[in-house]
Amino acid sequence: MQRDTPNKFSPTTLALHWIVGLMMITLLAIGVFMVETKAYALYPWHKSFGFIIFFIVLIRVFWRVTNGWPTPAGKYSQIEHLLAKVVHWALILGTVFMPISGAIMSTMGGHGLMVFGMEIVAMNPDPADPSKVIPHIAAIASFAHACHSWLGYLVIAAVVLHIVGALKHHIIDKDGTLKRIFGAKI
Ligand code: HEM
Ligand code: HEM
Structure with a gap:
């Protein structure tokens, strides 16, 4: 399979970045x-696509671990390297833990997990009032709920920083970083 080179990303890197990025x-x-x-x-819909993205994310993490991180498209200060690294890790970990926390919240909360109408984990309806559900383990469900919310806002901040960083490379540094993620040879 084709690997990344410093002046061109492989089709696998590009497809995984944009499928996961736009879905996120x-x-x-x-x-x-x-x-x-x-x-x-x-x-x-949110739960179904959130469940599906998890498997694409696993392929992406496997690809990153086996291929290493892309080489920077230019020369930058140490602080910029560090910031890019922190943001990339926040994005990768966010893509892994958002689906996990969402699935734990729903299943432990007794809501079950349906993916495009297919039952993966059954609901736990309250026999006294079937319109309500009984949590399996309420404490775990509410912890996962809090993680899903807080992590969600953290990932939104990381995505904003990531896009601002990409634009800074393009507009201020005038390097090939942004062009490379759109498949161009730089
Ligand atoms: C409009 C949206 C986006 C733009 C313009 C964009 C742009 C870029 C650029 C220019 C790079 C290359 C960085 C380098 O050369 O080192 C990159 C890499 C990366 N992006 Fe994005 N990105 C976007 C959305 C996202 C989203 C939503 C995520 C994750 C949730 C994400 C995750 C990553 C990661 C982890 C990398 C590191 C390289 C890789 O693993 O493929 N990006 N992005
Ligand atoms: C990458 C995947 C996912 C992302 C980025 C994501 C993102 C989010 C965000 C940002 C919120 C709003 C949080 C708030 O305002 O408090 C949310 C809510 C929610 N998510 Fe996800 N989610 C993902 C996957 C999942 C999965 C797999 C499930 C369940 C199987 C799920 C179930 C829920 C539920 C039930 C809520 C509403 C919680 C409430 O009513 O307070 N999510 N999600």
Whole structure:
């Protein structure tokens, strides 16, 4: 399989970056929107795509671990290297732990897990009132809920920094960083 070179990213890196990146931005936006506006009809879609992304993320992490990180497209200060590293790790860990915390919150909370209508984990309805559910382990569900919310806002901040950084490379440094992630040879 083709590997990254300093002046061109492989098709695998590009496909994984953009599939995961665009799905993450959509899931973050839908997550905040559906909670703020109580749009319960969006919950099954959020959960289904959130579940699917996890498997693409695992392939991406495997690809990063076996291929190493891309070489920087230019020469930067140590502080910039450090910032880029912290943000990339926050993004990678966010993509791993958002689906995990979401799935734990739903399943431990008794809501079960349906993926595009297919039951992965059954609901735990309250026999006294079947419109309600009984949590399996309420403490774990609420801890996972808190993680999902806080981590969500942390990942949004990391994505903003990441995009600002990419634009800074393009507009101020005028290097090939942004062009390279769109598949160009630099
Ligand atoms: C419009 C949105 C985005 C733009 C313009 C963008 C741009 C870039 C650029 C220019 C690089 C190359 C950095 C380098 O050369 O070292 C990069 C790498 C990376 N991006 Fe993004 N990105 C976007 C969205 C995202 C999102 C939403 C995520 C994750 C949730 C993400 C995760 C990463 C990671 C982990 C890397 C490191 C290289 C890799 O693993 O492929 N990006 N991005
Ligand atoms: C990468 C994947 C995911 C991302 C980026 C993501 C992101 C988010 C965000 C940003 C929120 C809003 C948090 C808030 O405003 O408090 C949210 C809410 C939620 N997410 Fe996710 N999520 C993902 C995966 C999942 C999965 C796999 C599930 C369940 C199987 C899930 C279930 C939920 C639920 C139930 C809520 C609403 C919680 C509430 O009503 O307070 N998410 N998500």
